[in-house]
Amino acid sequence: RKEVEQDPGPFNVPEGATVAFNCTYSNSASQSFFWYRQDCRKEPKLLMSVYSSGNEDGRFTAQLNRASQYISLLIRDSKLSDSATYLCVVLESGGYQKVTFGTGTKLQVIP
Amino acid sequence: EPEVTQTPSHQVTQMGQEVILRCVPISNHLYFYWYRQILGQKVEFLVSFYNNEISEKSEIFDDQFSVERPDGSNFTLKIRSTKLEDSAMYFCASTTDRAQNIQYFGAGTRLSVL
Numbered sequence: 714r715k716e717v718e719q720d721p722g723p724f725n726v727p728e729g730a731t732v733a734f735n736c737t738y739s740n741s742a743s744q745s746f747f748w749y750r751q752d753c754r755k756e757p758k759l760l761m762s763v764y765s766s767g768n769e770d771g772r773f774t775a776q777l778n779r780a781s782q783y784i785s786l787l788i789r790d791s792k793l794s795d796s797a798t799y800l801c802v803v804l805e806s807g808g809y810q811k812v813t814f815g816t817g818t819k820l821q822v823i824p
Numbered sequence: 825e826p827e828v829t830q831t832p833s834h835q836v837t838q839m840g841q842e843v844i845l846r847c848v849p850i851s852n853h854l855y856f857y858w859y860r861q862i863l864g865q866k867v868e869f870l871v872s873f874y875n876n877e878i879s880e881k882s883e884i885f886d887d888q889f890s891v892e893r894p895d896g897s898n899f900t901l902k903i904r905s906t907k908l909e910d911s912a913m914y915f916c917a918s919t920t921d922r923a924q925n926i927q928y929f930g931a932g933t934r935l936s937v938l
Binding site: 747751755756757758759762800804811812815816817 | 857859865866867868869872880882913915925926927928929930931932
């Protein structure tokens with residue numbers, strides 16, 4: 714089983730739509746979770762951290778379900794500028810700093 | 825806004841040559857990372873570095889790779905004898921807070937091995 718698994722997409726959605734991505738992780742001891750955004754041929758940029766209680770930042774909502782070992786990202790009112798690849802990132806716990814990226818989910822927002 | 829800077833942006837080298845990729849992390853950050861991304865594939869962790877030593881490395885980070893922080897500002901990745909399959913984008917990242925571990929990435933160095 715892959716350590717961090719995402720549906721690669723692409724998700725093609727019209728402007729204004731709501732879209733949701735899921736990510737599953739295999740290591741139950743994982744400590745921290747993040748969503749990053751990566752534009753084509755650019756570096757990953759932090760979108761938001763993911764907390765057990767769920768967190769929201771404007772049009773973006775992230776949820777963590779530790780029991781089922783998945784993370785979700787919801788984007789409301791999609792904009793053209795949201796088109797990118799969304800990376801699920803998991804940090805393992807313990808004394809080490811091993812960071813595992815998912816393969817990413819590609820989003821294309823269509824006018 | 826402080827940022828992680830990487831040089832060069834593109835490095836072309838012949839197979840078997842040594843390359844050094846350079847990174848200047850954000851100045852008050854303490855934890856440093858190298859990642860690679862082969863074109864069309866996912867970002868892969870290579871190594872993390874703290875207090876002048878490697879704290880974690882992946883199976884990709886074999887004896888051909890080494891990292892160094894020679895002068896308190898630069899953080900370098902050396903590939904001793906490059907192979908064709910080393911062609912990738914290499915990203916450096918840093919963070920100040922190990923617990924939260926929000927990493928800031930440089931723009932990357934594209935390494936092309938011919």
